[in-house]
Amino acid sequence: MKSAVRRTHGPEVLGGVGGFAGLFDASALRAYERPLLATSTDGVGTKVAIAQAIDKHDTIGLDLVGMVVDDIVVVGAKPLFMTDYIACGKVFPERIADIVAGIARGCAETGTALVGGETAEHPGLLGLNDYDVAGAATGVVEGSRILGADRVRPGDVVLALASSGLHSNGYSLVRHIVAGAGIQYGDRATDLASDGTTWGEALLEPTRLYTAPLLRLIAQTGDAVHALSHVTGGGIAANLARVLPQDTWVELDRSTWSPPPVFRVLADLGNLELTATEGTWNLGIGFLAVVAADKAEAAASALLQDGIATWQVGVVGDGPRPAGEFEQGAKGVDGGAVRLVGQYSDQGAK
Template sequence: MADKYAEAGVDTAAGDLAVELMKSAVSATHGPRVVGGVGGFAGLFDVSFLTSFQRPLLATSTDGVGTKVAIAQAIDKHDTIGIDLVGMVVDDIVVVGATPLFMTDYIACGKVVPSRIADIVAGIALGCSETGTALVGGETAEHPGLLAPDDYDVAGAATGAVEADAQLGAHLVTDGDVVIALESSGLHSNGYSLVRSIIRQKDISFLDRSDELGGLVGEVLLEPTRLYTSPLLSLLADAPGAVHALSHVTGGGIAANLARVLPVGSWVELERSSWSPAPVFRVLAEWGSMNLEEAEGTWNLGIGMIAVVEASLVDAVIAHLAADGIPAWTLGAVSTVPRDITGFDQGAKGVDGGAVRLVGRYRD
């Protein structure tokens, strides 16, 4: 029967080898709360520590990396895409003030190439280690006939916990709170369908070298997503009450994602002049015959996370983030004074939140 399965295109032996190659990287993310090892039907995590919480809330998030994987496949570089996955999943959990506990991954591919799968998982494990998240399980599925041999997609899910009265969000945001930008490392993992369309229209190969981008096109575009979880958890622990809300700038861009974590009736204008988008955004916009403003709903333009902070603690928050290697700056201030909000983004992803718009011109 196994031979017939192999004839159908599924190589279970290759799958077993992939597990062996990734086992040490996965095990390195395990602390004393992980029960059992790698390869079980389900991952087990000891949450008895939650009995010390007054009202523990579990936070969960799931996501993928999107079409960024197509660039990894095009240049045969697979060791960073897993970091992107952790960023997309785990950094959503810290937004509510939760500490990530564990994560699982799912890789669907046309053909299991053990070394490639191991590279992907090694990146996931590295991201998990950097965010204090245990990688407790996963699945690699071979889909011959549905996906081409070199095609794959990755997704993951994570769970975290937060004390109910420590939850961040719109309910804490007040008039006069200051909005702070946390610098991104590049495109992160959103807007790659537009990126790929631009590259295709320019008839550029991901293997080409670009003086404008400062390196191999594919490698520049694969710059891993910056991970904010550990610096933010440190900030929340060291400066309790300083941060009222966080927004992870992913699909939808800066304004729409911030609007999701502001209370209804509030508004903020974000000053474009407070930062200069990195060359990767400027070059891609030029290649796509766009101005940067036209890309604001697609790319993060240099802001990967946003914090809404108590006004009196802004300098302390920025200094704390800088000490953890995260450049940050002020973007604007929240107001609840009634005004005409025509032209503002008002909530997103089904959330009826505050109103946000960007104003001014980007700094050169």
């Protein structure tokens, strides 16, 4: 575990592993004219219950980094460092090492130093094999380069960035559907894979990490990227609405993509229409980027070269919006208005 953590350390990290506090040399921030610190904290949610059920813990850490660090890049910030917290009924060293090694892999992929953490036993509160994970990260962005709703203009293009699957949201619904269908996590998921993959393994597909590709995109395209939205709890429309100006609206065209099989199979098992899950699952879109119209094609091409399928899903409008129900902001943010329109494509997932 210590070896995995040390691999995330650059010369800015002082003191190594095991201290009461992690130390990070912030001297590099002197190069910023107005350095703004960005911070985020989150957990993985009930996805950990599936990891516990099949005793596979090496990907949960990647999910944690995705939930925490990928929120920082939304404002255009470069992550600096992260800490983690693991609460468990009993410490099993190999299990904790697997979890932390996954966090370290995610930190290395996103350029984040893992500078510290805490593992706590809570006997009598958590079961012997139960645990939960959480983390917090800090990043920095130049004050004049911060992304957000104030940069968005009518006519901007909304690009969808493909997810790797469920990511780390909506697992209470997933577990309810699986239990109701009488499926065991050790059963082969023949509807999802032909290689003997079990349901538990398929549902633990790690969250895709977007930080490094998005930072490269921002660096390559200058002022082309105006706003970013991380599609997590609340679904596609609500999360995009959070980063739009109040007087704007977007209709996201469902026909531009096909939700991957995991969403279709689960919806069928739960006797749900895909549209009924839009506020719970990402349905194949992990991030949304609002970009200048004349740079949209170049931005999509750059992300594709970085391994992320990207496509145009909508355009920012202003003035009177079309009749019908829209999502209007979310989580206390009075943002723009967003709704999904049309029917999902059946031509294969993006």
